[in-house]
Amino acid sequence: MKKIFTFFIAAMFAAGLYAQLVVEETGKVAVGYEGNASVVSDFAVNSKGLSAATAHIKSQGNTYGLYVDETLEEEPAPVYPPVPDGLMSPPLSYQYAVYAQTNPLESSCSYGLYGKSCSSSNLTWGRTFGLYGIAGKGKPGYNYGVFGTLHGTGNGAGVYGSSVSDDNGYDVGGRYAGFFRGDVIATGSIIGSITSRSDYRLKKNIKSLSDTQHSLDMVMLMNPIEYNLINRQRGEDEYGNPVYTYEGDEPTYTHKHFGLIAQELQDIFPNLVYEGVVGDGYLSVSYTELIPVLIRAIQELKAELDDAKTGGRITEDDTPASAVALRGLKTELFQNTPNPFSEKTVIACTVAENVKKAVLYVYDMSGKQISEYPVAERGETAVTIEGGSLDAGMYLYSLIADGKVIDTKRMILTK
Numbered sequence: 001m002k003k004i005f006t007f008f009i010a011a012m013f014a015a016g017l018y019a020q021l022v023v024e025e026t027g028k029v030a031v032g033y034e035g036n037a038s039v040v041s042d043f044a045v046n047s048k049g050l051s052a053a054t055a056h057i058k059s060q061g062n063t064y065g066l067y068v069d070e071t072l073e074e075e076p077a078p079v080y081p082p083v084p085d086g087l088m089s090p091p092l093s094y095q096y097a098v099y100a101q102t103n104p105l106e107s108s109c110s111y112g113l114y115g116k117s118c119s120s121s122n123l124t125w126g127r128t129f130g131l132y133g134i135a136g137k138g139k140p141g142y143n144y145g146v147f148g149t150l151h152g153t154g155n156g157a158g159v160y161g162s163s164v165s166d167d168n169g170y171d172v173g174g175r176y177a178g179f180f181r182g183d184v185i186a187t188g189s190i191i192g193s194i195t196s197r198s199d200y201r202l203k204k205n206i207k208s209l210s211d212t213q214h215s216l217d218m219v220m221l222m223n224p225i226e227y228n229l230i231n232r233q234r235g236e237d238e239y240g241n242p243v244y245t246y247e248g249d250e251p252t253y254t255h256k257h258f259g260l261i262a263q264e265l266q267d268i269f270p271n272l273v274y275e276g277v278v279g280d281g282y283l284s285v286s287y288t289e290l291i292p293v294l295i296r297a298i299q300e301l302k303a304e305l306d307d308a309k310t311g312g313r314i315t316e317d318d319t320p321a322s323a324v325a326l327r328g329l330k331t332e333l334f335q336n337t338p339n340p341f342s343e344k345t346v347i348a349c350t351v352a353e354n355v356k357k358a359v360l361y362v363y364d365m366s367g368k369q370i371s372e373y374p375v376a377e378r379g380e381t382a383v384t385i386e387g388g389s390l391d392a393g394m395y396l397y398s399l400i401a402d403g404k405v406i407d408t409k410r411m412i413l414t415k
Helices: 002-017 215-221 262-268 287-309
Strands: 021-023 029-031 043-045 055-057 156-162 175-181 225-230 232-236 242-246 252-259 273-275 283-285 344-351 358-364 369-374 379-386 393-401 404-413
Touching: 215 287, 215 393, 215 404, 262 273, 262 283, 287 404, 344 358, 344 393, 344 404
Parallel strands: 029 043, 043 055, 156 175
Antiparallel strands: 021 029, 225 252, 232 242, 273 283, 344 379, 358 369, 358 393, 393 404
């Protein structure tokens, strides 16, 4: 009887579906397989199967490897609370086109659902999606293309994303809705509080910002602006490369923004400007790291105001009780002339009579000291800078009297 039933099914597939059905004596079944080798999976389609797979389906041509469509025939009554864990019969108010479950074992990796799409080499046009989810037309606010939740009480993440090739997990050290190992890019706004790890144990080469930068002078060089973002519509050319076009006659969004120009900030704080973080070659600014610079600038300004309350910027010594008001000329620094210059330039300044030590320092735009020029004369005086001693570029120069920064200005050398 078993042989007759097997022959009947084989005849049905051969005649009606044009598919070869093979049933081994071991009970293994293959559909659409025309080879001579024994079937190795319990169930296989278009192949003999894989020894490591209970069921194996091999797609032929431009088809789905597995297509499952499940639709309830009638509107069910809501069932609360959510479906419990474990194997179950399909509940009345829940649908699973694919339900996968695995029982984790010690010293093993368990995947409820594993998706992989990789080519042996980079493709010109093709896209790869390890997992692709689309959701919509449900109750507004309750549509999720991909939904992940963290079960139990142990540490982990509901959604884990990594830019590290062949990554197989990372100790996230806490419980998170999402954890990302690598840079994260968002083309829209990120809503909610944002924190950055700043533990002393995670840092080295620590030094005070005032040791390398005069923050108030650097802040004075910044150019805050307001602007509108260009409204670009992204499309693709015939080869799948991104192409941007403007929408309408007015190529800007109406929302007003405030910030800095990355190219300008790059001359002042190059470490705060990043290039091509999304692979498009454009510059980005780390505004969060500007906060310590602004804090230091406020501290410097407060110190200058405290000095002014004692009678002037420059005092005889560091003891407030011995502060003496400036007499006659004030200590000042002026803009160099000519500026820009190619051969030499003159930096004029005035130094009060009670100043014990005055020095003119020249820095590159990263804050590194290039040279120093002691100012021995008091009253109106000047320092000449020879262009041959410097490379072409932009420089900062500061007048420091008795350990106090009088002023900082910018000069440009061209060759």
